[in-house]
Amino acid sequence: xxxxxxxxxxxxxxxxxxxxxxxxxxxxxxxxxxxxxxxxxxxxxxxxxxxxxxxxxxxxxxxxxxxxxxxxxxxxxxxxxxxxxxxxxxxxxxxxxxxxxxxxxxxxxxxxxxxxxxxxxxxx
Numbered sequence: 001x002x003x004x005x006x007x008x009x010x011x012x013x014x015x016x017x018x019x020x021x022x023x024x025x026x027x028x029x030x031x032x033x034x035x036x037x038x039x040x041x042x043x044x045x046x047x048x049x050x051x052x053x054x055x056x057x058x059x060x061x062x063x064x065x066x067x068x069x070x071x072x073x074x075x076x077x078x079x080x081x082x083x084x085x086x087x088x089x090x091x092x093x094x095x096x097x098x099x100x101x102x103x104x105x106x107x108x109x110x111x112x113x114x115x116x117x118x119x120x121x122x123x124x
Contacts, residue, residue, distance in 0.1 A: 010100060017104040021053045025108040032112050033120020042113035049112050053105030054098075061094050 025032070032045055072084035082089070 022108040037117035049109035057101040
């Protein structure tokens, strides 16, 4: 039952990250169009969009780890056979969330590399 809830939470997190990054890339259409018109390669645009998303992801993971470490005193009585500050658990969850965020950032970034500069400059 716990694994099902964890899976649903992971899917919801990935859909949320994808939605925010897709919106962010759409809002930056003119900027991306100008960069492409000035000679930016698709790899440059990909790094720009994914880099922005991964900075936000890193900030979220750091804040999440700090908050979860602060709440370990509350969880101590609820855990059996594991400590509340189990390092492999924190590292594993952080790694999975980073991987999911990377995938969720890659899709809008890939779409941003195909922006037509002429259409982007006429946008809005």
